[in-house]
Amino acid sequence: MPATTASVPSEVRPGRRPAARAVGITRTYGAGSALVTALDNVSVDFLAGEFTAVMGPSGSGKSTLMHCMAALDAPTSGHVVLGDVTLDGLDDKALTKLRRDKVGFVFQAYNLVPTLTAQENVELPMSIAGRRAEPSWFDTVISAVGLGDRLKHRPTELSGGQQQRVAAGRALLSRPEVVFADEPTGNLDSSAGAEILRFLRRSVDEFGQTIVMVTHDPVAAAYTDRVVFLADGRIVDEMRDPTSQRVLEKMSQLSEHPPAQPAPPVPTPED
Amino acid sequence: MWTVTLRNLLARKIRLALSAFAIVLGVAFVAGSFIFTDSLGNAFDGIVGGTTADVEIIPKGAGEVDQFGIDARTIPASVVDDLRKLPGAAKVSGTAQVQGVYVIGKDGKLVGGNGPPGLALNYGGMTSINGDPILTLADGALPTGPGQVALDVAAADKAGYLVGDQVTLVTPGDPPTMKAELVGLVNFGSEGGLVGATLTIFDEQWIQDLFFEGRDVYTSISMTTADGVSQTELRDAARTVVPAGVEVSTGDDFAAKTKQGIAKILGFINTFLLVFAAVAMVVGTFLIVNTFGILVAQRSRELALLRALGASRRQVNRSVLAEAFVVGLLGSTIGIGLGYVLAIGLKALFGVIGLDLGAAGMELQLRTVVVSYVVGVVVTMLAAYLPARRAGRVPPIEAMNEHAAVPESSLRRRLLTGGGLVVAGVALMGVGFTQDGNTSLSLIGAGMLAILVGVSLAAAVIGRPVISGLGAVYRRTSGTVGVLATENSLRNPRRTAATASALMVGLTLVTLMSILGQSAKASTDKAIEESLTAELVVSNATGQFFSPAYAREIRQVDGVASVLPIRVANAKLGDSTAYLEATDPRALGSAIRLPVIAGALGSLTDDTVLIRESTASSRHLAVGDQVTLTFPAGPRKFTIAGIYPSAGGAINNDFLMTLGGLTKSGIQPQDSLLFITKDPGASEATVRAAIDKILADNPTVTLKNQREFADEQKGLIDTFLYIIYALLGLAVVIAVLGITNTLALSVIERTREIGLLRAVGMGRRQLRSMIRLESTAIAVLGALLGVALGIVFGVVLQRAIAEQGIDVLAIPWVRLAVFVVLAAGIGVLAAVFPARRAARLDVLKAITTE
Ligand SMILES: Nc1ncnc2c1ncn2[C@@H]1O[C@H](COP(=O)(O)OP(=O)(O)OP(=O)(O)O)[C@@H](O)[C@H]1O
Numbered sequence A: 001m002p003a004t005t006a007s008v009p010s011e012v013r014p015g016r017r018p019a020a021r022a023v024g025i026t027r028t029y030g031a032g033s034a035l036v037t038a039l040d041n042v043s044v045d046f047l048a049g050e051f052t053a054v055m056g057p058s059g060s061g062k063s064t065l066m067h068c069m070a071a072l073d074a075p076t077s078g079h080v081v082l083g084d085v086t087l088d089g090l091d092d093k094a095l096t097k098l099r100r101d102k103v104g105f106v107f108q109a110y111n112l113v114p115t116l117t118a119q120e121n122v123e124l125p126m127s128i129a130g131r132r133a134e135p136s137w138f139d140t141v142i143s144a145v146g147l148g149d150r151l152k153h154r155p156t157e158l159s160g161g162q163q164q165r166v167a168a169g170r171a172l173l174s175r176p177e178v179v180f181a182d183e184p185t186g187n188l189d190s191s192a193g194a195e196i197l198r199f200l201r202r203s204v205d206e207f208g209q210t211i212v213m214v215t216h217d218p219v220a221a222a223y224t225d226r227v228v229f230l231a232d233g234r235i236v237d238e239m240r241d242p243t244s245q246r247v248l249e250k251m252s253q254l255s256e257h258p259p260a261q262p263a264p265p266v267p268t269p270e271d
Numbered sequence B: 001m002w003t004v005t006l007r008n009l010l011a012r013k014i015r016l017a018l019s020a021f022a023i024v025l026g027v028a029f030v031a032g033s034f035i036f037t038d039s040l041g042n043a044f045d046g047i048v049g050g051t052t053a054d055v056e057i058i059p060k061g062a063g064e065v066d067q068f069g070i071d072a073r074t075i076p077a078s079v080v081d082d083l084r085k086l087p088g089a090a091k092v093s094g095t096a097q098v099q100g101v102y103v104i105g106k107d108g109k110l111v112g113g114n115g116p117p118g119l120a121l122n123y124g125g126m127t128s129i130n131g132d133p134i135l136t137l138a139d140g141a142l143p144t145g146p147g148q149v150a151l152d153v154a155a156a157d158k159a160g161y162l163v164g165d166q167v168t169l170v171t172p173g174d175p176p177t178m179k180a181e182l183v184g185l186v187n188f189g190s191e192g193g194l195v196g197a198t199l200t201i202f203d204e205q206w207i208q209d210l211f212f213e214g215r216d217v218y219t220s221i222s223m224t225t226a227d228g229v230s231q232t233e234l235r236d237a238a239r240t241v242v243p244a245g246v247e248v249s250t251g252d253d254f255a256a257k258t259k260q261g262i263a264k265i266l267g268f269i270n271t272f273l274l275v276f277a278a279v280a281m282v283v284g285t286f287l288i289v290n291t292f293g294i295l296v297a298q299r300s301r302e303l304a305l306l307r308a309l310g311a312s313r314r315q316v317n318r319s320v321l322a323e324a325f326v327v328g329l330l331g332s333t334i335g336i337g338l339g340y341v342l343a344i345g346l347k348a349l350f351g352v353i354g355l356d357l358g359a360a361g362m363e364l365q366l367r368t369v370v371v372s373y374v375v376g377v378v379v380t381m382l383a384a385y386l387p388a389r390r391a392g393r394v395p396p397i398e399a400m401n402e403h404a405a406v407p408e409s410s411l412r413r414r415l416l417t418g419g420g421l422v423v424a425g426v427a428l429m430g431v432g433f434t435q436d437g438n439t440s441l442s443l444i445g446a447g448m449l450a451i452l453v454g455v456s457l458a459a460a461v462i463g464r465p466v467i468s469g470l471g472a473v474y475r476r477t478s479g480t481v482g483v484l485a486t487e488n489s490l491r492n493p494r495r496t497a498a499t500a501s502a503l504m505v506g507l508t509l510v511t512l513m514s515i516l517g518q519s520a521k522a523s524t525d526k527a528i529e530e531s532l533t534a535e536l537v538v539s540n541a542t543g544q545f546f547s548p549a550y551a552r553e554i555r556q557v558d559g560v561a562s563v564l565p566i567r568v569a570n571a572k573l574g575d576s577t578a579y580l581e582a583t584d585p586r587a588l589g590s591a592i593r594l595p596v597i598a599g600a601l602g603s604l605t606d607d608t609v610l611i612r613e614s615t616a617s618s619r620h621l622a623v624g625d626q627v628t629l630t631f632p633a634g635p636r637k638f639t640i641a642g643i644y645p646s647a648g649g650a651i652n653n654d655f656l657m658t659l660g661g662l663t664k665s666g667i668q669p670q671d672s673l674l675f676i677t678k679d680p681g682a683s684e685a686t687v688r689a690a691i692d693k694i695l696a697d698n699p700t701v702t703l704k705n706q707r708e709f710a711d712e713q714k715g716l717i718d719t720f721l722y723i724i725y726a727l728l729g730l731a732v733v734i735a736v737l738g739i740t741n742t743l744a745l746s747v748i749e750r751t752r753e754i755g756l757l758r759a760v761g762m763g764r765r766q767l768r769s770m771i772r773l774e775s776t777a778i779a780v781l782g783a784l785l786g787v788a789l790g791i792v793f794g795v796v797l798q799r800a801i802a803e804q805g806i807d808v809l810a811i812p813w814v815r816l817a818v819f820v821v822l823a824a825g826i827g828v829l830a831a832v833f834p835a836r837r838a839a840r841l842d843v844l845k846a847i848t849t850e
């Protein structure tokens, strides 16, 4: 298992600060009888320099959590903290700036602007901000995602895996506080998926990047340091140094026996 | 399929509204043109009906509505006495009518004047064929002797006169201005008002003394029938009494003929307006083709699904056409409503320039409704046909495809077709230059049309370098946002091209007209500078004739060496109209340089004419030939005594004749221009002061020097140009809507991408500026193409009509540059709505849309 060998248990990294925190966030949609509670009083910390997986059955609120954490959506109640900024009451301008400077994204699909070349896509958040990446850092990221010879290509000329690598490169280039990835390998075959996952793993290990990834795939989860399990909008469990076997067991258990009671808040190392 | 069509329409309310808008505006223009001219026609019909008695008697051939130059013939008063003896006549009354009598208001300004006639006549007390008295006394009394007049209520009101006031009048006779006491006000029988015309009622004896040298004559005689006598019976009876050269018609015939003549003139107005309506429709067509193209492209997956579910190609095709039908129907309905409003606006506008339609209501005829619907629906369906056919060709398999695409015609084919059309257009123009007259202009016009269509087809390809060039500027000024904007306008070349083409059409015409206008002005300058030696000019700013008394009085001024009057008129030459100028050949040389090409100026007598070179060649006439010019009073033969050049001179009509020749042809002596040469030693200021004093009472006839005269002439060109600009403005408005439409649809289409851009940190302002830049790129592309084509067309057309007096080519570069800058501004404006929409998109929703 590459994940277990490459990862270092978080307990042995003392003094880690959280790069992103959710403090008792609830997100509901609709009202009255149509009320849907996508997130139900969720508190969770994502530690700096750690690779975290968020897992759970379909509809459990993973994407919602991700969107709230990434300043794309606002929780109905509760607080989200990114780095040292609390998101409460920030206006669109501030949120935009936050997304640009502190957050990186990798979506499942449609990650790239079709009219821009791979390189332009990678540089997009920085160029929007009117900044340029350090050339040496740019080279490092590009060689890490292995896109050296594809920089001048447009997304339509790239394979799905290559497109996701461009997206991953884009997410990393501005050295954001956190990279959020929502099923980044969902549309890829296993070898292309593995490439992305290895890249994400490397950026955590070598560059100290913080990454939060939603996935359905136990194999993907095994690349991470920690898995947080969601069910019905609540965090029901978490697992350190996951292996695909243990994750698979946990997942099948979750889908067979949905928890009747709210789970206690997940303890984090700092608590 | 019908339910699908309906659902689609409802689900896309905004898109529907946007695409219907083009139709609305186009149809509004068509409907507005018809409604306006119909109402105008109605008003005139009312006047005609309200002024015509049961039987009307006039000199033969008089009463042509489009006659330019006033018929001088009269009927002796004794004829009235003879007619009174007829048993079938209940009432007979002679009218001595004079045109060109205007009222000067209390503010010193002319009432009406800018087109509508100023009529002076004696009161006849007749009843019209409508059964109403033609005139009724509203206030005071009718004039009973010299020094008294009555005015129509509207004119008195505008002039600010009350009964008892002293009224100042401008007359075509002698003296040219006079004062009279206002003794009464009359109401005109027709409810339509007088369409801005002013009526001044004189005592019969006095009007004959003033304008008919005291002869007891009339210009027309009206009769009413006795009980039980028909119009025809009375007419036939009257025919046995009247002298030769006098024509008797029943009131009905007379009114019908007059209405016909008026309808012909109104037809010109209608055609003129409809030309612009057509331009608007053409531009609208681009819009609709584009909108439906985009809608079909966006729905390709859904269409493929329908096909996969078993809908036939024809069904899919028809569902799109059905959608177009509904859009056309809806757009036409709203368009007719808007047209009504537009017509009211036009009425108000014409009211401002003096053509008062009074209380005449707006006339919505069935014909207008039918034409509007046909135009609106047919244009929409035609425009939707190509996209519909493409929709039918979406293969069912595309339903499974993530990036379903509607097959599109290849750019190569478009470029080839477009190029072919351009070549054909150039060829047509080339042939046009070998022909003359109308054939030449038609061929050149057809060539222009072919080139316009060709360029709009090829615009997808030839626009690319333009956008790329703009892109380089954008990159420098706006960085990534600029790059994105450029790439967006390049990603769908057909769409960008079609949108830009709509603007191109408008700007081509605007540029063309600007060049012609500028050239006309430059030609005026040149003609005046090169051929006018007279230092001073007397002219009437409104283009009306004025009393020849002025020329006589100015000749008496100390320091004036010569006064050269110019008179204008028209006559029939064969089936067409020839325009004539008359002057005094002996005084000509002192005021004008007229380089006679063949023959001699000296041989111009009352029975000879000089002919313009271009008229001579198109009519195949040479020195020594005879021409017959037909005037209201009858035909007259002239021998051609010489030929003068077509362009660049002060004399620029078909024929030049003597003043006497024109008077002998039965046209009243009235001047249009006076060219005044002063003695070499005389002070200009003194001479001017003396002449100004003579003209002081008449606000429209003024004295100017060469430069002021040129400015006045150029002012007329400008006025015309501004009217054209205003009318073409509508096409530009539609084109702007087209840009808005395309961008709004693109924003919808790119929702996800916009979400992504926002997610990775693009601010709202940046997003808005991205869309603005894209819009500006389209607008500038359209403007550049339009201005470029307009320059080409302008140069070609100027060359083609150089013979008709526009012999100097002048291109208003600054103005054209302003157009391009304005177009960029238009782009910014067009982007407001789509940009706001894009900026308001919820980031999360956008990024998660399907
Ligand atoms: N915009 C919305 N309006 C209403 N309900 C929503 C909306 N977005 C999400 N939900 C509901 O919130 C719940 C959580 O949705 P979410 O997308 O977070 O689930 P998920 O865990 O990401 O599922 P999946 O694994 O299928 O992606 C679901 O019940 C969903 O129906």
Ligand SMILES: [Mg+2]
Pocket: A062, A063, A064
């Ligand atoms: Mg999800």
